[in-house]
Amino acid sequence: MLVYVVDDDSVSRRAIGMTVQRLGYSVKYFSSGLSLIEEEYLEPGCILLDLCMPDASGNDVLEALYDRHCPLPVVIITGLSDIGAVVRAMKLGALDVLIKPLQTDALASAIQQSSVMLKRNARRHDVAEQAERRLQCLTPRERDVLSGLAKGLPNKTIGYDLGISSRTVEIHRAHLMAKLDVHSLSELLRIVYDAESDGARGTNV
Structure with missing residues (x-):
């Protein structure tokens, strides 16, 4: 499975990516929220999204993905203790919130949950496609x-x-x-x- 790492901090971005790769997943990096939003096509995968970024916050990105009806699961990563922002992220559809520095076990669990969600979404999409074809x-x-x-x-x-x-x-x-x-x-x-x-x-x- 592909994991998108979206973080404006290059050191943090690379460290998270290396951990993801050690867990056996492919990684694609984005240095800003806007660069992810501007991507025309996102292949199925999990998005690890930093909550605090200068050009577009994690919640701004979540809103944009929601408006695009993007089905990819999003896991928020943050070093902040801003409860209000975290609550808003969950309301916007974030699957989970992980606190930096990320614990490998927690990251592995979040990615596994994302994989399960992707498979469930794919099945639901297939059912919807079949029903629409009948109509x-x-x-x-x-x-x-x-x-x-x-x-x-x-x-x-x-x-x-x-x-x-x-x-x-x-x-x-x-x-x-x-x-x-x-x-x-x-x-x-x-x-x-x-x-x-x-x-x-x-x-x-």
Whole structure:
């Protein structure tokens, strides 16, 4: 697995990278938060992110990654005891926070947790992709009806919102269920929820 080490302190950056390599992982270095943000593509891996950097703090980077729907796990590394910043990092989605100087066992554990999260995210992404492919067979109107069903709306309300009769809603519902080869509302909704389960993509049902 690839581990990104993002730290403006060259000595700290290199020391952390050497430890990561001794643990058996590949390393890619970034000397600033902005350089990581500006990277167009980040291959699957774990991000070790310094909390205190001059151009963009760790939390600034976390916000940017969140806005990009980046699925990579982030472990904050810090030498500060700023509880407020640490709490904010966790709220922004950081997997863990490690205090400098980093303990090898703690670092190994954090990277292992990141690996587990990556695998879980990959499985969720695959499920979402499969569900979305199934939904591609639906017409725009069938998608509209399905959206109403996913919101728990009755046929009459869906029909009113779409300007069609309840009977027409029933026909669309029957058609989309046949196309998706499902036999109950719960099966139908499972496809919708699976398609929406991938935070990086989602679906506009």
